[in-house]
Amino acid sequence: MPTGAEKPNPSHLLPESGNPAVRRLPTPGELRAEFRLSATAAAGIAASRQTILDILAGRDRRLLTIVGPCSVHDAAEALAYGRWLQLQATRHADCLFVVMRCFIEKSRTGAGWRGLVRSPLPATCLASQADQAASPPTDAHATDRQQRPDDTAEGLRQARDLLCQLAEHGLPLAVELVSPLLWPYWADCASWVAVGARGVESAALREAASALPCASGFKNATDGQTDSARLAVATALRPSTVLTVDEAGVLVELLSRGNPLPHVVLRGGRNGDNLVQAAPLAAQLAVDGLPAALLVDASHGNSGFRPETQAGIVRCALELRRQGLPVRGLLIESYLRSGAQPLDCGAPGTTSIGQRLQAGLSVTDPCLGQAETASLLDEIAAALK
Template identity: 40%
Template sequence: MRAAAVPDRPPVSRGSGSREARARESGGRVTTEPLTTPAALAERLPVTDAVAETVLGAREAVCRVLAGTDDRLLVVVGPCSIHDVDAALAYARLLRRLADEVADDLLVVMRVYLEKPRSALGWPGLLTDPSLDGAFAVGAGLRVAREMMVAIAGLGLPIACEWLSPVTPAYLGDLVSWGAVGARTVESQVHRQLASGLPMPVGMKNGTSGSVQAAVDAIRAAAVPHAYLGVADDGTPSVLRTSGNPHCHVVLRGGPGGPNYSEEDVRDALARLRAAGLPERVVIDASHGNSGKCHERQRAVVAEMAERIAAGEEGVRGLLLESFLVPGRQDVVAGRPLVFGQSVTDACLGWDTTAGLLRSLAEAVRRRRQTQPPASATSPVASEPRQHA
């Protein structure tokens, strides 16, 4: 029996003149590697009732602090970026005890940053390169990151995270109580759309140029509904429709022109927010440009802010600090053991210094209460996810 006739068609060439070859020669190439879906990872590493209470309760508390109806100070503190899960958990246990000690005065959230934005090149973070060896085992990074975050939230400690990849929140967003859009991405339309659907308050940092207006514009953009391309929990490519996020706020982190945490800088930021019809509240990043990228100078930033808060300065609702178990930073060198609890990215304050600074901020809040009436106990909240259609 003869095979059925097939219509004539030109042969597909794989030679140097083929479309595939020409595409390879004219730019980069992409290979694909399947990943587990967000839903499957969440099923494997679920959010317990206790963890959910920590995450949602902290989101609500952050909203109250930002609104000024809770007179505590928000303090987001932790490593520049996590590279060692054991060290991160050791830090989290110390921070949990300190957070309990200062809970009447400070709302402490641990900085658990997993993606490291880069101006040029460098280690991209635990999520992308969990072994610090350039293997880029992203699937393993997602699993390790979620497992660690479940453990930290399981201690009763809220988590903060900077969002770099727009897909990451689908995998980890249910564990985060405060989010950030960084200086390198605050002008990105993709990140503004992303923030508009995130189920937590989001800090918008001033741009790498120092522009505070870029952060204000980002807050305006994130406050309204958007529709954009993304991935649903089951991994399906989808149109994501957002409701808008009313809990975004400016984070002042300095820039090429120097620090921007002075009283004049804060007044300028508040005036820009007022002109845009937005809530007047800012958070001060004590590191980066505000410390001249010198980790020890964070102490001076915190000391000045503590005095101003004690004197009743309005508008500043929180601070960010970079801190780890061991002060300073180290390079990753093949064959050389890493110092346990020391940053491999930006230099951080050590634990003893960190504890002293948080206690000084708590004291500043107590001093402020002596001259100001207590805040109301009500506020809007951000609790349920709004990202997916």
């Protein structure tokens, strides 16, 4: 038995404010004050949320079309893509409701880049920042930001700034819910939220979705089965007590109202597409008294991660819709250029990125380029008329 002087000290289990390994994050309130949504942008977000609810409920016959990169890594490129996508949205506004996919966190099964929020890339590797990266930083804080890996505080700032800028352009945004603690930083900017295949069984994410003010889509699990997504819909629909942080960054227990319209996203699985499950899933959702709206992810398991296959998945989804199934929307992975590039980021928290990225290429899943995306949107619009 240890003596009195040798008793175990549990303090090492808790982060200490003076510990250099502990970094204080800005609070949601601080970032909302630093990067504010205008009244016009906030009204646009509220209107787009209602439009999405109307589409999912079948009151609006347009097709919800969520288009954009697998994950955002370069804010300047994302803004350029958003301006282009807005033009496409205007062209097809009579039959498509286009939302920009702006995923700022990356869900991982193992190691890898964790997205803009958790691992913002240094300017020295971003193609859009070539001129700025060639010059030394002008202040010590900028130097610290460039040299420090996995800087969530800086990532939150960059992500919040980007989302606000896109929202000010009037573009509805889709964001993925990855961390149950970070959604208060961006929820006011989102018009639609995804819970991915790796997070769909998480009780914390299901509870968080029940507190969100916009419709949330739950992807089926990576094995292609839909039971976990269906159960997630049932959980998110109900009011719940949710552990979260308030505007001051204090951990609180929130009584949620339930998600306004949770639904399932068919994204395929390890063995290929799972569109064959659309009919039995819709029937089971109806039996369970749950929203029967379905979205089809044209990428991921459905496409075998081959961007050129997305068009075929889209055609199959449109055929299911013609047959009377409640396919209310699509997810399409698209970026400035077709394809992808590898990102060598090393182990989390240990190394910075030394490579210079190519302009306009995804750093995660391969995407369709602008030309292919425009052609596919034209085809979808023509099929709906």
